Amino acid sequence: MSPEKQTKPIARAPAWWYALSVLAGLGCIALDQWVKRYVSATLPLDGTAPLWPGVVELRTVHNYGAAWSSFSGMRWMLTLATSAIVIWMVTLLLRKRVRHPLGVLACCIVSAGGLGNILDRVRLGYVVDMFCFQFMDFPVFNVADICINIGCALGVVYYLLYYDRDGGREAEDGTDRSPG
Secondary structure (H helix, E strand, C coil): HHHHCCCCCCCCCCHHHHHHHHHHHHHHHHHHHHHHHHHHHHHHCCCCCCCCCCCCCEEEEECCCCCCHHHCHHHHHHHHHHHHHHHHHHHHCCCCCCCCCHHHHHEEEEEEHHHHHHHHHHHCEEEEEEEECCCCCCECCHHHHHHHHHHHHHHHHHHCCCCCCCCCEEEECEEECCCC
């Protein structure tokens, strides 16, 4: 193999990294649920309180849909769609299809965010949102949404930098599945 074709072997997440990533995910779920309960107990519906004046405030919102209230009133469709994504992420981890530490962490954090919102939809019939940007028009969001976005950003970095080298395009029998 020529030197320009050689690539450095990809890092594989050790068992302790999987455990740490799962614990991080569980911590995200706990923080999400705690913040939602705190805001619901201290602020009335549509009530506000400053968090970072001029930047973000706390505002209690019951979201019956997704971002910008899209799919409003489609509680079970959103619950099923989110559940399917979480199951897919967990399956990727259990089957070790994602093995790089960054990909493992991304899957755990996205799953945690999804589970945080699923808990609300099943238990309450809506998602409690509380962070409201004051300097721009943006949907009110919660800790679970932050986890989903951070996990997705980590997932994009993983995909762009490590996916091919992590065997992402390699079939179980070792044959290359990449297009072209």
